[in-house]
Amino acid sequence: MTQFTHIGLGHFLALSAILFALGMGGVLTRRNALSVFMSIELMLNSANLAFASFARYTFTMSGHVFVFMAMVVAACEVAVGLAILLSIYRSRATLSLDELDLLKW
């Protein structure tokens, strides 16, 4: 029963996978751009979690570096992304992804 008492790498990765799947589900199904945006953050963080777990498991620092890197990028992305969403809302008065479909053939 050690598998249940000892929290190991597998648990972290499973959590990461669950979070990723949730995020992906959100990205694919939510209509509101803001929700999709938050779901993307969730996916990013699931990847971060996987990185951190591996770093812990292998006792190296490179995984942590990636996490920091991803966090910085995510922060920038939030800034730019929210700005874009804001300006889209200003010009289109909606954030429904179904209506934001100018970028097609």
Next chain:
Amino acid sequence: MWIFTLKEGILSHVVLLPIVGALVIIFMPNARATAIRLVALITMLLGLVLGVWLWFAFDPATAQMQFQNPPVEWIAIAGVWIKYSLGLDGISLLLVELTLLLGPVVILSSWSAVTDKVKEYHVFLLLLQTGMLGAFTAIDLFLFYVFWELMLIPMYFLIGVWGGQRRIYAAIKFFLFTMAGSVLMLLAIIYLVYMTPGNSTFDLVLLTNNLSSNPLKPTVQFVCFAAFALAFAIKVPMFPFHTWLPDAHVEAPTAGSVILAGVLLKMGTYGFMRFAMPLFPYAAYEAVPIISILAIIGIIYGALVAMVQEDVKKLVAYSSVSHLGFVMLGLFALTQAGVQGSLIQMVNHGLSTGALFLLVGVVYERRHTRQISEFGGLSKVIPLYAVFFMLAVLSSVGLPGLNGFVGEFLILVGTYTAEAGQNVPLFAHPKIYAVLAATGVIFAACYLLWMFQRVMFGPVTKEANKKLKDLNAREVVYLTIIMVFVVWLGVYPSTFLSRSKKSVENFISVVERGRKITEERELGLASLSPAVPVEKEKHERDGQ
């Protein structure tokens, strides 16, 4: 640092100067149009000054690359360094000088014609200049490719933004045609460098030496030659890849047409001379009948189609197809006279067709039409213009005493005296090539003089033509610059022929050697080489 020395840094100065000018212009306000034009002009003039220095510093006694910089390692791909290295020999010298000469001319020609987006226009012109100069001087195969593609983009915008009615169509057509060829060329370059043993370098001099003493298998040569040839043939343009040219010319602004005809087309013929033929000599020899026949079709076809054009610019564009046919024919005659003539003809075509486009631009600026039927009797109204127009037409017709004749004559003599293979069929006989090509001189007279007559002679029928203004001082200046060289090349071509002599000799011997070795090694045909009886005959002739 080598960059600060004239001997080694001069080519980098020549190539990069326009970019510096472009950078200056980028930081200028768009409203200061005249200042922008001045900066562009000064940049081009500085380039010309460097060109004059190059001309005199050039040593015509050697076929080696000159003014070479110590190669700078740039990018390593799979262990092979792409290097920034420039050099100049007698072949590229003439074309570099032509480019530098046309630089200030095109700036002057668009002084009052381009008033929209002046800043961007000049930035593109200067970038184009760098691209062309770089392509002519690059020794590194990959660097050449970079410059080759670099030329494409400014030209695309020049046609697409400052062009005529159907400019977008023409620009895209131009872009796609050129891209289609050059992608295949890139593949061939990569194959050559990475997949053939003993050739892992992009350095052209090394590659040429390798391949002429240790040539590739015939099949590999054919495939690679075909890929290179396609890229260059489209650029030349050879029949049947020529249809982008009339569209691009008609839609391009005057300066674009001048550069397109004057320099860009030469990139194709230069490519054949510098890359396709020396690198794959056996394939080049085997391709002589195909290329020659296509060249002759181009000469006659271009001339006939030019004859029936209603638009002056389109007429001149088709005449380019005809003239470049001569260049290709001379190049593939592979005789000293033919190749030197072809090189001179490249310069000639740049000057005389450039002049024709400039002159068409002059009336277009005043009348906003190029239809022949819209004109008539202009000689009476604008006599000074008529003098320059006549000179340009005559030079294009190939009148002795002007430049066109020297090139055409040498090409035809070179082709006529080229050795025929043994038992060749009649259609592959160089004498037949020369005779057929010589009919081009008849057609040239037909279409150019007929056009001249319809535009310049007869009564002035259109009201709008009665008040046309004659050339102004600026126009006289740039046309005179070209005409000086038109006459110079016609009367004293030795100035130019002597500088390319050694390099052309070297070019022919490299191709010859490469072909012989390929034949001996792969086909065991050494005993059948047709060069032997001709040599013997020459001895007899010298002996008497």
Next chain:
Amino acid sequence: MGHETAIEIVNQGQAAAYIALIPLLPFLGFLANGMGWIILRDKWPRMLVNVIAVSVVFISFALSVMAFLDLKALEEGAYLFVEPFKWIEAGGVDAPIKLVFDRLSAVMCLVVTGVGGLIHLYSTGYMSHDKSFARYFAYLNLFTFAMMLLVMGGNIVIMFVGWEGVGLCSYLLIGFWYEDPEKASAGKKAFVVNRIGDFGFLVGIFTIFWLMGTMDFAAMRDWVIAHPEVMSGKTLLGVSVATIIGIALFVGATGKSAQIPLYVWLPDAMAGPTPVSALIHAATMVTAGVYMIGRLNFIYAYSPAALMVVAGVGVVTALFSATIGFTQTDIKKVLAYSTVSQLGYMFTAMGVAAYAAGIFHLTTHAFFKALLFLGSGSVIHGLSGEQDMTKMGGLSKLMKITCWSMFAGYFAIAGFPGLAGFVSKDEILWKAYSNSVHPAQFNQIVYLIGLVAAVCTAIYMTRLMMLTFFTPSRMDPEVEHHVHESPWTMTVPLIALAILSAVGGIFNWPHALGGGASFEHWLHPMWMEVNTTHEAHGHASHAMEYVLMGLSVGLAVGAMASVAFLYYKYREKTAVIAERLGVLYRASLNKYWVDEIYETLVINPIKSISYYFLFRLFDANVIDGAVNGLAGLTKGLGHAGGRMHTGKVQTYALYIAIGLLVILTFYLGTR
């Protein structure tokens, strides 16, 4: 002349820099007047133009005389030359700027600058009312320069430069009054037709260079002497090289010298000012082909076949164009066809290897045809531009000098005994009959055609003189009122040329009539004997010469007298005669519809094929069709693929997710 002597005379060139001035001076005149016209336009003083233009040509004439005297002092076969600088030099091709003054070019130089100078002088009067006189004289000087290059060129490329140069000037001067579309057209026609000939000339040059490896005349001659077996034995594509060269060069000559089938430009060339017709289209340029064959006689010497073509085309042209001359009413057109006919005579002479006779006829023709043209110009000038002979008449009293000087030319061309034309034309007919180059039957046919053509010449020239000067006046009263004799600048050249036409024959008075044939002796070292396979057919006796001479003189004088009588007494009958002749008359009047035939058979098909087949169908549909088809295919595929792009971000995300799953499945599945 045997081969041995020929080898001796080689390389007897003497450097003489001053002969470069002979062409250079007219060129400077061209520059001065040309620049003056471009920069100052009408303000460039007329007097200065006249003085510059005329004096440069006369100084050139003086220099030619000087060079002639220098040359005379040298031994036979020597020549003067100057080689200022290298011109085209690449891979064995070596064509320096080289001018040569030998016995042949001496004759040509004297004729061109002498007659040319007189015509320049005449032009100062004729063009005195024209606004563009500076341009006119610039062109005329440029022409003289090009013509001098042609005749003095030391290698065939320089000759070709002159050859094309004179063609250019001809183009510019025919279209001098370019506001008239017809005149501009005539100029272009001349240039294009000449270019067809030049194509042949170029092929000839290439073959010479390929064969001999040189383009220098002296070196070519040496080569031919050293390689007689190659000249007569070597073939190219089954034809003897000498014949190929000979025929190709003759194609050039038919263009420049207006022979069948390329003569069509010359009658149209009369659109130019009349002095131009006299100088370029009668006296000098059109004879370039004759000169060229004379210059290269050492090549023709090895090809009797080529010579036969030359003689045949020449004599047929002589008769053919003479018959057109019967019916033309434009005075200049009659003279134009007459020129074509006389050029035919010259080629006949060259073709039977009577080179000296051909060149001598060239010289006398330059005198009398220039005279006739200038005379007609004087008439046209006096009649305020009228050229139609049916609207002239009775001018003998109003324009005495013109009339009587033209008479000398008329008698000369018609072959009246004693005058220049008689001497030269009779020599040609005699040589055509008696030469040993061609088979006897050929000679007899050529002689016969030549004789008929001579009679024709007498007839149409008599008609011209009668209609213009002696029949009752049919002039517009308005025009008649203004008729005046021309100024001295125009009459002096007329008189000078009249004297030359009258007494020019003494330069080559035949042995048969007790003369010295000095012209023939002067040129003799230039020629090489024809390498023919025929036996000489019998010795041609003086007796036979007298008989033939009498025959041609009798026929010519008879024709002159009867036609003159017809026009004097029964002029109204001429219309009846024309009526009776029916289709023959119309054929002659319409110039045998040759222009129309060329138009329908050659020009229009080329234009239609170029436009409809090549441009519209091939370029636009086949090539661009293929390209556009490819583009269309790509576009279609793109459109099909584009349907996947709904523009909805979530669809794209779904694709990504599916892609991820596929990759994962693949990755895990293959483990």
